[in-house]
Amino acid sequence: MSMPSLYKVTLIDTANERHVIHFKRFEYPNLMELIIDNTYDDIGDCKGRAMCKTCLVEPINPKEVTGINFINIPEDTDYVLACQIIVDKHINNCSFKILDRD
Secondary structure, X not given: OOOOOEEEEEEEOOOOOEEEEEEEXXXXXXHXXXXXXXOOOOOOOOOOOOOOOOOEEEEOOHHHHHHOOEOOOOOOOXXXXXXXXXXXXXXXXXXXXXXXXX
């Protein structure tokens, strides 16, 4: 039996602390759930329905966004909703800055 592949994503929280998070494919339904489970940032007021915009993240390298699978494709990829990013191999080695709600 083969072991599931581990991937990693780097998150920079609202206090500018860097977190390298390892995850399995589809371990979380979306990036927002991974962030909530692994950082102290208070995001996701609408529970992932893409209505509140409290889970905005900024891709550190915008070129990485082109390969990411989204639940709903955003019009602009400068800032994206973490609840719309599917947690799979396409975000492996990507980095995101969690944007402050203020």
